[in-house]
Amino acid sequence: MDYKKLANLLYPNVDKTIDYYLKKYPKRDLPKGAEVMRIAPSPTGYLHTGHAYSAFISRATTRKTNGVFYFRLEDTDQKRLIENAGTIAYDMLCYYDMKPDEGYTGDNRPQIGNYGDYIQSKRLKIYECFAKYLVSIGRAFPCFCEKSENKEDILNKRQEQLENYGNIEDKDVCRNLTYEEIEKNIKDNKPFALKLLSCGDSSKTFKFHDLIKGDREIRENTKDVVLIKSNKIPPYSLAHVVDDTLMGTTIVVRGEEWFPSLSAHLEIFNAFGFKPPKYAHTPVICKLDENGNKRKLSKRKDKEADVRYFIEQGYPKVAVIEYLLNLLNSDFEIWRQKNPTQSYKDFDFKIEKIGSNNPMFDFNKLNDISKNYISKLSKDEVYSNLLKWAESYDFDFYNYLLNNEEYCKNVLNIDRENAKPRKDIEKWSDVKNSFSYMFNYNNHPFAPNYNLEGIDLNKLKEVCLSYAKIYNKDDDKQQWFERIKKMAQDLNYATDNKLYKQNPENYKGNVSDVCMYIRIAITGRKESPNLYSLCSLLSKDEIVKRLTSKF
Ligand code: GLU
Numbered sequence: 001m002d003y004k005k006l007a008n009l010l011y012p013n014v015d016k017t018i019d020y021y022l023k024k025y026p027k028r029d030l031p032k033g034a035e036v037m038r039i040a041p042s043p044t045g046y047l048h049t050g051h052a053y054s055a056f057i058s059r060a061t062t063r064k065t066n067g068v069f070y071f072r073l074e075d076t077d078q079k080r081l082i083e084n085a086g087t088i089a090y091d092m093l094c095y096y097d098m099k100p101d102e103g104y105t106g107d108n109r110p111q112i113g114n115y116g117d118y119i120q121s122k123r124l125k126i127y128e129c130f131a132k133y134l135v136s137i138g139r140a141f142p143c144f145c146e147k148s149e150n151k152e153d154i155l156n157k158r159q160e161q162l163e164n165y166g167n168i169e170d171k172d173v174c175r176n177l178t179y180e181e182i183e184k185n186i187k188d189n190k191p192f193a194l195k196l197l198s199c200g201d202s203s204k205t206f207k208f209h210d211l212i213k214g215d216r217e218i219r220e221n222t223k224d225v226v227l228i229k230s231n232k233i234p235p236y237s238l239a240h241v242v243d244d245t246l247m248g249t250t251i252v253v254r255g256e257e258w259f260p261s262l263s264a265h266l267e268i269f270n271a272f273g274f275k276p277p278k279y280a281h282t283p284v285i286c287k288l289d290e291n292g293n294k295r296k297l298s299k300r301k302d303k304e305a306d307v308r309y310f311i312e313q314g315y316p317k318v319a320v321i322e323y324l325l326n327l328l329n330s331d332f333e334i335w336r337q338k339n340p341t342q343s344y345k346d347f348d349f350k351i352e353k354i355g356s357n358n359p360m361f362d363f364n365k366l367n368d369i370s371k372n373y374i375s376k377l378s379k380d381e382v383y384s385n386l387l388k389w390a391e392s393y394d395f396d397f398y399n400y401l402l403n404n405e406e407y408c409k410n411v412l413n414i415d416r417e418n419a420k421p422r423k424d425i426e427k428w429s430d431v432k433n434s435f436s437y438m439f440n441y442n443n444h445p446f447a448p449n450y451n452l453e454g455i456d457l458n459k460l461k462e463v464c465l466s467y468a469k470i471y472n473k474d475d476d477k478q479q480w481f482e483r484i485k486k487m488a489q490d491l492n493y494a495t496d497n498k499l500y501k502q503n504p505e506n507y508k509g510n511v512s513d514v515c516m517y518i519r520i521a522i523t524g525r526k527e528s529p530n531l532y533s534l535c536s537l538l539s540k541d542e543i544v545k546r547l548t549s550k551f
Contacts, residue, residue, distance in 0.1 A: 001179055007136035009179075009186055010194070014125075014132045018272075021126055025115050025246040034067035036250045039093065039100065040240070042074045043085035045299045046306045047092045049361070054253045054282050056324050059098040060349040061251065071103035072243060073119045076233045092307050096317050097345075115247040120239055127234045130242045130272070131194050131227055139199075139271040140227055142192035143174035144185045172224040191230040196237075198224050200267060208262070211251065211280035211351045221263035237261065241268045244277055251351075253280045256358075280351050283358045285327070297361055304361055314389040314428025318344065319370035325349070326369065327359040340376075367426040375421040379413035382425070386412070389428035397432050400439060410537055411438045414529040422529055437523040438534065450524035455517075459508060461551045463517040466491060468547035473540040477532050488514045521547050 037058035041051050062069040073086045087106035102113035111118050134140035172195055200220035208218045227238040259281045269276040285297045297305045310320045322344050325332045335347050390398035401408050415422035425431055466487055485495050488511040494500035500510040519531050535543055
C-alpha cells in the first residue's frame with residue numbers, strides 16, 4: 001500500500017508537516033535538571049482531591065528544579081463538559097499555592113506561554129497533522145465500522161482468542177482494507193475513526209521504570225487503539241502524546257488508573273520516534289465505605305473528593321496542603337516535628353519517596369493537622385482568617401465578627417499566643433458553635449445544647465446560686481480561685497483532690513466539681529478554655545444571669 005497516498009486521501013486538508021510543529025515549539029531553554037510538568041484535568045467535574053494531589057507533586061518538583069508547571073485543559077470529552085469546571089480548577093490551584101507558571105488560566109482569560117494553545121479542543125488541526133503522519137508511515141489505518149462492538153461482543157471475542165491462540169490480540173478487521181476499499185468508503189462519505197496499527201507482540205514484555213511504582217515489567221501493547229474518533233476528536237492516548245511532546249513535558253504525573261494503558265501510549269511515542277517523558281503514576285486516594293471496604297474516593301459520593309469542600313468547611317489551606325504532603329511523603333511528619341515553624345515549602349519533597357500503596361483519606365488526621373496549625377496562629381491571624389471565611393459562608397456571623405472586633409479577638413485569644421496553646425479549632429466553621437456561649441449566639445444557660453448529662457441538678461443549683469452571690473468581677477486570677485475554694489469549703493466540698501480521696505464520704509464533692517458546675521452554667525459544657533479568662537470577658541450581669549436564670 002502507498003501509505004503517503006492513503007494519508008492524502010484521508011486528510012487532504014492537512015497542509016502542515018509534523019516538522020512544522022516540532023520547529024514551532026522548540027526545546028525549552030531551561031537550566032540543567034529543570035523539569036517541565038503539568039496538570040491536565042478534564043473539565044468534566046470539579047477539581048478532584050486526587051488531581052490536587054498529583055498537581056502538588058508537579059508544583060513541588062518544578063519549584064525545586066526551577067522548571068515549569070503548566071495547565072493544559074483536556075476538554076475533548078465534549079459530552080461530559082461542566083461549565084466553569086476548568087476555571088474553578090485553575091482558581092483552586094491558585095488558592096492552594098499551586099499556581100501554574102504557564103498555560104490555561106480559566107475560560108475567557110488569556111493563556112500564558114509559548115507552547116499553546118493549552119486547550120485541547122483548540123488543537124484539533126495539530127492532532128490531525130500528527131495522525132496523518134502516522135498514516136503516511138503505515139502506523140495508522142481508518143476504521144469504518146459504524147459503532148464499536150458492544151462490551152459483551154468484545155469480551156466474547158477476547159475469550160475466543162484466548163482459547164484459540166493462548167493470548168488476546170485486539171487486531172482490528174479494518175486493518176485489512178485495501179486502498180480501493182478505503183477510497184470507495186471515503187467517496188461515499190463514510191465517517192471513519194483512525195486507529196493505531198499496533199506492532200506489539202503480546203508474548204513479549206519490556207522493562208519500565210515508573211518514578212513511583214519503581215521497576216516494572218510490562219506486556220507489549222497489541223491493541224489498535226483509537227487515535228482520532230469519527231468526530232475528529234482524539235481521545236487521550238494520541239492527544240497526550242502529541243501535547244506532552246510539543247509542550248516539552250519531562251515528567252507526567254497522573255493517576256494510577258492510566259497505568260494499564262501505558263504500553264499503548266509508549267507504542268504511540270515509539271511510532272512517531274519521540275522520546276517519551278518519565279512517568280509517575282500516583283496511588284489513588286481511598287476511603288473506607290460503610291461496610292468497611294476500601295474504595296476509591298468518588299466524585300459522586302464523597303464530599304471530600306471536591307477540593308472546594310475543604311474551603312467551605314473552613315480548613316486553612318496550609319492544613320490541607322500539609323495533609324496532602326503527609327499522604328505523599330511519610331517523612332514529612334517527622335520533618336514537621338523537627339521544624340515546627342518552617343513553611344512546608346522548605347520540606348525537601350521527593351517523588352521517589354511517595355509510597356505506591358493507595359493512601360486512605362483520614363479526616364481525623366486532617367483535623368489533627370488543622371487543629372495544630374490553627375493553635376499556632378496569633379489572635380489577629382485567627383480573626384482575619386475567620387472573618388474571610390465567614391464573609392463567604394456565614395454572613396450573619398461575619399457581621400457579628402466585624403461589629404465586635406476587639407471582643408472577638410479577645411475571645412479567640414483565650415489560651416492562645418502561649419507556649420502550649422489550646423487546640424480546639426479544627427476549621428473555621430467550628431468556631432461559632434464552639435464558642436457560642438461567648439458570641440451572644442444562644443447565650444442563655446441551659447439552652448438545648450447544654451450538656452447536663454450525668455449532672456446532679458440539685459448540686460448544680462446550690463453551687464450556681466451561691467456563686468452568683470459572691471462573684472466579684474474585680475478579682476485577679478488568684479483571688480478568683482481563692483473565692484471559689486472558700487465557697488466550696490462552705491458548701492462542704494473538699495478544697496483539694498488529696499483531701500477528697502482520703503475521705504470522699506465526708507464531702508459533697510471536690511473543688512473541681514464546683515468549677516465544673518460553674519463552667520456548665522456559663523458555657524453549657526463540661527470542658528472549655530480557661531474559665532477565669534472566659535468570665536473576665538463577660539459582664540457581671542451576664543455571669544449572674546447565666547448562674548441564676550434557670551433556678
Ligand atoms: N485528562 C486526564 C485526567 O483528567 C489527564 C491525565 C494526565 O494527567 O495525563 O485524568
